[in-house]
Amino acid sequence: MSLFDFSEAELNPGEKHPKSIGIVQSVDNGRVFVQISSGEKLQLLRIGSLVAIPGGLGRYIIGHASRIWRHQPKVEKAQAEVEADDVKDIFTSIPENNGALLNLLGCIRDRADGPRFSRSMDDLPGIDEEVFLLADKNLHDFMNVVSASSKTAQTTPLHFGQFSLDTTASAYLDGNKLFQRHAALLGSTGSGKSWAVARILEQANQLSDTNIVLFDLHGEYKNLPYARQFKIAGPPDLAAPSEDVLFLPYWLLSYDEIQAIFIEKSEFTAQNQSLVIHNAVKELKKAHLEKEKKTQVLEQFTINSPVPFDIKVLLAQLNELNDQMVPGASVGKEKQGPYFGQNKRLIPRNEGKKTDRRYGYMIQAPPEWHVYEALHSLAKILLGFGKSDGVSSGIKIIDLSEVPIDVLPVVIGTLARLIYSLQFWTPTENRHPILIACDEAHLYLPKAQNANPLERAAVESVERIAKEGRKYGVGLMVISQRPSDVSETILSQCNNVISLRLTNPSDQNTVRKLLPDSLGDIMQMLPLMDVGEAVVVGDAVLLPARIRVEAPQAKPLSATIDFWDEWGKSDPREDALFAVISENLRRQERLDKL
Numbered sequence: 001m002s003l004f005d006f007s008e009a010e011l012n013p014g015e016k017h018p019k020s021i022g023i024v025q026s027v028d029n030g031r032v033f034v035q036i037s038s039g040e041k042l043q044l045l046r047i048g049s050l051v052a053i054p055g056g057l058g059r060y061i062i063g064h065a066s067r068i069w070r071h072q073p074k075v076e077k078a079q080a081e082v083e084a085d086d087v088k089d090i091f092t093s094i095p096e097n098n099g100a101l102l103n104l105l106g107c108i109r110d111r112a113d114g115p116r117f118s119r120s121m122d123d124l125p126g127i128d129e130e131v132f133l134l135a136d137k138n139l140h141d142f143m144n145v146v147s148a149s150s151k152t153a154q155t156t157p158l159h160f161g162q163f164s165l166d167t168t169a170s171a172y173l174d175g176n177k178l179f180q181r182h183a184a185l186l187g188s189t190g191s192g193k194s195w196a197v198a199r200i201l202e203q204a205n206q207l208s209d210t211n212i213v214l215f216d217l218h219g220e221y222k223n224l225p226y227a228r229q230f231k232i233a234g235p236p237d238l239a240a241p242s243e244d245v246l247f248l249p250y251w252l253l254s255y256d257e258i259q260a261i262f263i264e265k266s267e268f269t270a271q272n273q274s275l276v277i278h279n280a281v282k283e284l285k286k287a288h289l290e291k292e293k294k295t296q297v298l299e300q301f302t303i304n305s306p307v308p309f310d311i312k313v314l315l316a317q318l319n320e321l322n323d324q325m326v327p328g329a330s331v332g333k334e335k336q337g338p339y340f341g342q343n344k345r346l347i348p349r350n351e352g353k354k355t356d357r358r359y360g361y362m363i364q365a366p367p368e369w370h371v372y373e374a375l376h377s378l379a380k381i382l383l384g385f386g387k388s389d390g391v392s393s394g395i396k397i398i399d400l401s402e403v404p405i406d407v408l409p410v411v412i413g414t415l416a417r418l419i420y421s422l423q424f425w426t427p428t429e430n431r432h433p434i435l436i437a438c439d440e441a442h443l444y445l446p447k448a449q450n451a452n453p454l455e456r457a458a459v460e461s462v463e464r465i466a467k468e469g470r471k472y473g474v475g476l477m478v479i480s481q482r483p484s485d486v487s488e489t490i491l492s493q494c495n496n497v498i499s500l501r502l503t504n505p506s507d508q509n510t511v512r513k514l515l516p517d518s519l520g521d522i523m524q525m526l527p528l529m530d531v532g533e534a535v536v537v538g539d540a541v542l543l544p545a546r547i548r549v550e551a552p553q554a555k556p557l558s559a560t561i562d563f564w565d566e567w568g569k570s571d572p573r574e575d576a577l578f579a580v581i582s583e584n585l586r587r588q589e590r591l592d593k594l
């Protein structure tokens with residue numbers, strides 16, 4: 001039996017099928033112009049409507065309408081005038097025309113296990129072939145074919161939601177392709193990004209050895225029961241950090257990051273300072289390796305190798321060089337050393353950082369974070385996976401909600417670089433793929449021209465993952481409400497775009513640039529979509545389509561506040577609250593409840 005009901009009519013030669021909406025008029029590189037047979041049939045079509053062009057033997061070419069037009073007859077025009085018209089558009093020379101432009105999406109073929117949809121097409125439609133609209137039961141059947149075709153690829157498929165065109169058909173994403181070649185999850189604030197992330201995490205949690213690190217900027221994901229929670233040490237955690245508190249000691253920084261944090265590029269002596277720091281850090285790392293008797297590492301380490309050193313000793317050395325006098329040309333006379341006065345500003349500035357609690361996560365880590373083995377422990381946390389008691393140590397949520405915004409890029413840049421480097425140096429056969437999900441990416445992965453030195457270091461680390469990550473099993477998911485502010489290099493490497501409602505024109509433009517030209521018309525939907533509805537385009541979906549993202553069971557704490565309703569409730573506020581919130585602000589700690 002045929003898949004669609006329009007296949008079954010018995011026709012005389014030359015007779016048109018009563019259900020067809022028109023015929024193929026011209027074909028051009030995956031785009032098909034259709035002449036629609038009547039005004040009534042034209043009214044059935046919408047932008048985005050799906051159509052099928054039967055090719056015999058259970059094969060159908062599938063396309064979607066990206067332009068629809070009705071050209072009124074130009075009866076009053078003289079024939080000469082019509083001919084003189086610019087013939088750029090082949091339809092302008094036709095006096096009466098109802099037409100549609102289709103973009104081809106793929107092909108249905110009959111297989112032993114039923115009809116299957118795929119994007120590959122072995123031939124294009126021929127001229128005069130009939131075109132049918134997929135509506136009602138036909139649409140339902142088609143969406144089910146798509147659903148079945150994308151599901152069969154994996155034993156535990158990533159069930160993202162339902163197709164908007166037919167909400168009874170489940171929409172699956174190809175979990176391999178989604179992460180292999182990176183994904184961007186975009187949408188205006190409140191459009192449902194965090195819920196979509198939680199949905200993906202929840203689905204990933206069905207697998208036994210999921211490996212994801214999510215940067216959680218607002219503490220939204222802290223109540224997902226299946227995930228392992230960490231936080232970057234904030235000022236209140238410095239005294240007695242609990243087990244879930246992470247430190248990123250300064251010795252983990254690369255030389256570029258050290259420069260970005262400790263050296264003021266605009267200072268006249270910046271170059272000399274870089275040189276001094278370079279030499280001193282290298283020597284201190286060497287001394288540590290000698291003390292630890294790591295002879296092999298000693299031979300091969302570089303300035304960027306994460307080897308502990310003591311920042312106090314470094315600053316003391318810089319101080320010494322700053323005041324150093326060396327023997328002069330004549331006996332008994334001294335002259336200023338090569339770095340005399342060069343570090344005058346560097347030292348007090350960085351002495352300040354030593355006690356600045358915002359940098360506590362880096363400088364004031366407890367002693368156990370300053371030993372050689374600390375990197376092993378951190379690697380285990382970042383790259384570890386597995387499950388115990390229903391909690392996956394592979395889904396790691398890193399709460400950054402108390403990290404001040406100016407140090408945020410350093411923290412994320414260091415974490416991303418460490419994950420990538422550790423994965424890079426994992427023997428190929430032991431490598432287990434890992435996804436880095438960057439929520440609110442516009443806050444720390446800005447475009448190059450807007451980035452300060454700290455942000456640039458972070459952007460470079462993540463750009464490297466965007467470009468090279470695939471080869472080493474590091475996937476990236478960039479989540480943002482302001483795609484137009486996010487590094488273009490990073491976004492352009494994302495082969496999958498999940499876009500929720502997007503209202504700002506410059507953000508829409510950014511998304512348009514990420515899509516192939518033929519799908520430009522999908523953009524028209526972006527401002528019109530419902531909350532929780534997404535357009536998914538890329539190699540993770542068989543069909544670029546609108547999907548209603550299924551609400552996750554465990555929801556992020558991103559609930560939208562209902563101002564009017566809240567104002568309508570009586571909620572007497574104790575005087576004490578104001579004192580508490582003022583203290584929270586001073587201490588940089590948000591207590592959840594009074």
Ligand SMILES: Nc1ncnc2c1ncn2[C@@H]1O[C@H](COP(=O)(O)OP(=O)(O)OP(=O)(O)O)[C@@H](O)[C@H]1O
Pocket residue numbers: 187188189190191192193194195196481531532533548549550551552558559560
């Ligand atoms: N798939 C969905 N189904 C039903 N409701 C949803 C869905 N996604 C989101 N919502 C509703 O929209 C609200 C906002 O969603 P969410 O926090 O995911 O937005 P967001 O895009 O992450 O916003 P922001 O950019 O501000 O972080 C949710 O609290 C929920 O009420």
Ligand SMILES: [Mg+2]
Pocket residue numbers: 193194195558
């Ligand atoms: Mg969010």
